[in-house]
Amino acid sequence: MTRGPALEDLRARLNPAQWEAVTHTDGPLLILAGAGSGKTRVLTYRIAYLIGAAGVSPREILAVTFTNKAAREMIRRVEALLGTDSAGVWIGTFHGICLRILRAHGHLLAVGPDFTIYDTDDQRRLAKAVVEEMGLDPRRVSPGKLLHRVGRWKDEGVPADRVPDEVEEDVREFYRRYQDRLREARAMDFGDLLLETLLLFEAHPDLADHYRRRFRHVLIDEFQDTNRVQYRLAVHLARLHGNLCVVGDDDQSIYAWRGADVRNILSFEEDFPGARVVKLEQNYRSTQAILDAAWSVVSRNRHRHPKRLWTDRNDGDPVVVHEARTEEEEAAWVADTIAELRRQGMPLGEIAVLYRVHALSRPLEEALLTRAIPYVVYGGLRFYDRKEVKDALAYLRLVLNPDDPMAFRRVVNVPPRGIGASTVAAVEELARREGLGLHRAAQEAVTGGRLRTRQARSLGTFLGLLDGWRRLLGTVPLRELLLRILEDSGYLESLPRLDPREARERRENLQELLNAAETFEREEGGDPKAFLDRAALVSDQDLGPDRAEVVTLMTLHAAKGLEYRVVFLTGLEEGVLPHQFSMWEDGEVEEERRLCYVGMTRAKDRLFLSRARIRTLYGRDGGIREPSRFLGDLPAGVFRRVEPEPASPWPPQQAPAPADAPPADGGRYIQPEPGAVAFRAGMRVRHPTYGPGRIVRVQGRGPATKLVVRFAGATRKLLAWMSDIEVAAEDL
Ligand code: ATP
Ligand code: MG
Numbered sequence: 008m009t010r011g012p013a014l015e016d017l018r019a020r021l022n023p024a025q026w027e028a029v030t031h032t033d034g035p036l037l038i039l040a041g042a043g044s045g046k047t048r049v050l051t052y053r054i055a056y057l058i059g060a061a062g063v064s065p066r067e068i069l070a071v072t073f074t075n076k077a078a079r080e081m082i083r084r085v086e087a088l089l090g091t092d093s094a095g096v097w098i099g100t101f102h103g104i105c106l107r108i109l110r111a112h113g114h115l116l117a118v119g120p121d122f123t124i125y126d127t128d129d130q131r132r133l134a135k136a137v138v139e140e141m142g143l144d145p146r147r148v149s150p151g152k153l154l155h156r157v158g159r160w161k162d163e164g165v166p167a168d169r170v171p172d173e174v175e176e177d178v179r180e181f182y183r184r185y186q187d188r189l190r191e192a193r194a195m196d197f198g199d200l201l202l203e204t205l206l207l208f209e210a211h212p213d214l215a216d217h218y219r220r221r222f223r224h225v226l227i228d229e230f231q232d233t234n235r236v237q238y239r240l241a242v243h244l245a246r247l248h249g250n251l252c253v254v255g256d257d258d259q260s261i262y263a264w265r266g267a268d269v270r271n272i273l274s275f276e277e278d279f280p281g282a283r284v285v286k287l288e289q290n291y292r293s294t295q296a297i298l299d300a301a302w303s304v305v306s307r308n309r310h311r312h313p314k315r316l317w318t319d320r321n322d323g324d325p326v327v328v329h330e331a332r333t334e335e336e337e338a339a340w341v342a343d344t345i346a347e348l349r350r351q352g353m354p355l356g357e358i359a360v361l362y363r364v365h366a367l368s369r370p371l372e373e374a375l376l377t378r379a380i381p382y383v384v385y386g387g388l389r390f391y392d393r394k395e396v397k398d399a400l401a402y403l404r405l406v407l408n409p410d411d412p413m414a415f416r417r418v419v420n421v422p423p424r425g426i427g428a429s430t431v432a433a434v435e436e437l438a439r440r441e442g443l444g445l446h447r448a449a450q451e452a453v454t455g456g457r458l459r460t461r462q463a464r465s466l467g468t469f470l471g472l473l474d475g476w477r478r479l480l481g482t483v484p485l486r487e488l489l490l491r492i493l494e495d496s497g498y499l500e501s502l503p504r505l506d507p508r509e510a511r512e513r514r515e516n517l518q519e520l521l522n523a524a525e526t527f528e529r530e531e532g533g534d535p536k537a538f539l540d541r542a543a544l545v546s547d548q549d550l551g552p553d554r555a556e557v558v559t560l561m562t563l564h565a566a567k568g569l570e571y572r573v574v575f576l577t578g579l580e581e582g583v584l585p586h587q588f589s590m591w592e593d594g595e596v597e598e599e600r601r602l603c604y605v606g607m608t609r610a611k612d613r614l615f616l617s618r619a620r621i622r623t624l625y626g627r628d629g630g631i632r633e634p635s636r637f638l639g640d641l642p643a644g645v646f647r648r649v650e651p652e653p654a655s656p657w658p659p660q661q662a663p664a665p666a667d668a669p670p671a672d673g674g675r676y677i678q679p680e681p682g683a684v685a686f687r688a689g690m691r692v693r694h695p696t697y698g699p700g701r702i703v704r705v706q707g708r709g710p711a712t713k714l715v716v717r718f719a720g721a722t723r724k725l726l727a728w729m730s731d732i733e734v735a736a737e738d739l
Contacts, residue, residue, distance in 0.1 A: 017052050017059075017088065021045070028252075028285045029053045032061050032224070035245075035279035038254040039272065041316045042301070042608035043292030046254040047568060050226050051081050053252065054096060055088040057224055065095035069222040069244065071237075073229040075100060075545065077568055081228075097222070101237045102197060103544050105204040109195075110540075112214060115207060121536070123194040123404055124543035128397070129413040130154055130196050137184045143177065153181045161198030162266030164205055164236035192412050201236045208243050219247040229568065230255030230275075234266040242278060249279065257312050258305045261564060261602050263594075290316040292570055294323025296645045297607065297614045303640045305604035308597045326646040328638060329617040334370045337619040340649075341575050342374035344615065345558060348573060355381065357572035359559045361606045363584040366624055367577060368560050375558065379698070381719060385561035391542045395498075395513040396520050400542055402492045403535055406476045409446035422501035425465040430458060434466075446470075472496060485533035486524040493517060511695060511731045518726045563606045574610035576603070579618040579635040603637045616646075686714055686727060691735035697723060 018026055028038050028049045040046055054070060057063040072078040078098045085093045097104060106124075113120020125133065134150035156178055160170055167182040189195060195203060208215035225245045227233065230253035233241070245251035253275060260269045276282055290298055298316050305311070331337035345358055360371055360382075368384055375382045390396060398421055404414040412435070420426045430452075437457070438448035452458055453467040472495055479488050493499045499517070502510045527538050559571070563584075578584060585599035607614055618634055690702045692714075700718035714725050714732070725732065 017056060021049070021052060022287075022289055024285055024287050024289075025049050025052070028287075029056050031283055031285075032057060032063075033250065035249050035275070035282035036252040037272070037275055037282050037284045038252070038287065039256070039284060039312060039314075040254070040287035041256055041290065041314055042259060042605070043290040043570070044287035044316060045289075045291055046256070046287065047077075047081070047228055049287075050228050050252070050254060051084045052088065053226060054081070054085045054093070058085075058093060058096075059089050063224060065093050066097075067221065067223040068096045068098075068226070069104070069224070070096060070098040070226040071101055071104065071228065071241075072098065073100065073232065073568060075103060077228065078103075100544070101233070101240065102200050105200045105240070106540060106544065108204050108218070109200065109207070112207060112211075115211060115214075116203065117190050118193045118195060121193065121408060123192070123408055123411050123414070124200070124540065125189070125194050125196045125413065126392070126397075126543060128392070129194070132413060132416075133185065133188055133192075134181075137181060137188060141177070141180065141184065148177065153178060154185075157182045157185060158198050159266055161202045162234040162236055164202060164239050166202060166206060193408060193410065194413070201234075201240065205236055205240055205243070208240075215243055216247075218244055223248050224250045225252070227251075227253045228255075229259075231257050231260040231269050231272060232262045232267040232567075233271050235268055235271070238268070238271045238274065251279065258308070258314075258601055259567065259605050261567065261598060261605055263598055286314065288314065288316060290318045292611050293318060293608060294320050294612060296323050296325050297610050299645045300326045300614065300641050301604050301607040303642050303645075304600055304607065304637050307640060308600055309593075310597060324613055326614045326616060326641070327649055328641070328646050329615065329649045330634070331617060331619045332621060334367075334619045334622040335374070337577060337617050338370035338374035340617065341371060341577060341615070342378050342380060344575075345375070345380055346378055348613075349380070353573060355556050355558045358575075359561065359566065359569070359571040359573070359609060360575040360577060361561060361563050361566055361609070362577050363563055363586055363602070364578075365562060367583070371560060371577065379719060380558060381556065382558040382560055385559055385565055390516070390519070391545055393513075393516050395516055398498065399489060399493060399517060399520055400539060402476075402496060402498075403489065404539060405473060406480065406488075406492070407536055407539070409473060409477075410444040412445055415445055415449075418496075419466075419469060422497050424469065424497070425461060426469065427462070430462045430466060433457060446473075480535065484525075485528050485535055485538060486521050488535065489521055489524050508695075514731070521726070522724075563602045566609050567605055570609055570611055572611045573613045573615070574606070575615045575617065576606045577617050578622070579603075579616050579638050580622065580632040581635055582632060583622070583624070584635050584637065600637065603635075686734075691737075692716060693733045693735070694718065694725070695731050 017029070021029060022045075025045050025048070028036065029052045032053075038046055038049060050070065054068060057068060058065055070078075070081065072081060078100065082093060082096065082098055085096070097107075099107075109116065109122075110120060113122070116122070131151065131154065134154040135145060138145050138148060138150045138153065160167075160182065167179070167186045170179050170182060189199070208218075222244055225241060227241060232255075241251060241253075255272060257269050257272060260267060263269075276284070293301075295318055298318060302315060306313075306315075329337070329340055331340055341360060345355070348358065349355060362368065362371075372382065372384065391400070398418055401414040401417040404411050405418065408414070416431060419431060434445065434449050434452050437443065437452055438445050441448065441451075443451065449466060449470055453463050453470065456463075458466065475495070476488065476492055479491065483491070499514075502513055504510075505513070524533065524538060527533055527541065531537065563576075581590065584603055585596050589595035589599050607616075616638065618632070618638065620631060622630075622632055686702060686705045688702050688704055691699065692702060693699045694716070697716075697718040700716040702714050703717050703722065704715040706713040706715070714727050716723055716725060716732075
């Protein structure tokens, strides 16, 4: 056995139960423990121990995390512990890992190796088309519901031809046809990535065996949120050696609505009899007051493994409960409290504001904006779900797979180029009738005299553009390819026709996409297909900048696994948390309770809970809202109630500027004509989103000019012509 350089260090940084979990490397291991007890830390140290001390090669390890971001973080820590490269460890989400396997053995799949991944939007359109094709009335039979049912079958690991006969015929037929259409389009949806991998292993035992031999150690974080098919995949992979280590907390199971199944924890002990079970009871994250408050909420659930955490940290400050009159006042209180904490020296990156649903973020954002407190909203509309980003990627998809019907429909007339729905229908009809790929059919339609001259010409031009971009594949960098597509297609040019704010936002997002392409090129070699895979797999939990100097706003779901010194949990009202759709069923209230527990246990030092008596939500105006039942569960003595102020001062007082602040927002700023300004370092500028700043550096020339600008929140790199930046009149 070789000894890793930092082995003694590892041991010193773990408690005995954690160390036992790290070093128990032979046979199945279940670590069942509460929030902040070091589960993720144990997995990280275990990987380091396996490589550094137990002589396991990195390529024999498979680790599953809940987000891609968590995967990157874990690998970074392992490398820091080992002081070496841990390249070769397979680490990622279940979806990412399955995609990798499917791409590697694509020749065995019905869709081939170059399949497209459908996102929820594509799925919905396809579902709608299938419902119409079946002659069902979409107003009576909701495509969304059918899709949901199909999703649940996939989560259960049941393919279309194995759905039991008792299930309604319409549902079974929908599932079958939906899969047929996917296959024709050479596409998979998210659920397929998991299910197809399982089916692949079943159909090719030799292949399953190959991976089983390879992965001598399988580790899974957030095990309570795995669904059935993920569980079966894990069992498949670990069957040979039985070295499966899973960590989870039944109190934090919050994805039942997506098919996650806490019963996997129970199955584990059945499928692996004699599995070692380790419990961790010491919490290293939070103060006792925070733990007591969180425990009082979750311990009312009937279905849970009883456990209670302790900490040797002191009681800390009491949890603060604030009852505001309105959502605006709640937001003002949150923002004022943050301003005060900042004044006391709390870094903004250590502060998170959590809520049950995204709709709650708007007043919070406004309150932070007026106080010039930089923040980032994490998740929400996924960056890659934004219209302009999806349009751009649909173009790229079409360049790679000219038969992709969803991508074709999406961009063939965006921006408008006179190719209407009837032309598209004619092409699709032709493809179906003659059994042609969509691209061939479009070509035939152009030359075959089936369309009116003007439409044929427009379609011909579009196909010509596609061919042109296809010829660029492999010859120009990814970023340039994307930029060319956006320019040649007329997409960028069409933006100013929109409302200016909208246009600006879209331009910024496209700029961000180009940046992402450039980074991808630099870090992973710019294969466009791999870039699309990445875009498809990024979840809303993965995005968001590194939290340097900004407050983070996000949903409770997105906060899983994270920790912050200060946490605000807002909207503690009946109908919000617990959510109105989950208020009546016991099982669902239990999940809401767990969600509340997850939120509270993100806090290390300070926890603030708030609610508003009046809130407008879902377009319904100002109903009086009852306090969340979870507030009523808090034991006296751990919290302090703050009453609303008579009236919040208006306009709100400005928070003091940070020490290295850029110039104040005084004077006159002018938006220069593109190309008319010579940007130089030192110029004062103002950006519509980031506010005033100063140019630190200018890179490149002409349309490629990039500006490095220091704003109050952060220093950012912007593409000059795309960013709507204004220059101080005096500096021009
Ligand atoms: P969650 O359930 O929220 O995912 P977790 O059980 O995965 O939490 P970790 O995130 O691994 O917990 O650990 C919580 C915090 O406690 C981290 O900051 C971690 O570094 C710290 N920690 C865990 N174990 C120890 C230890 N033995 N000594 C010092 N710090 C520890
Ligand atoms: Mg964790």
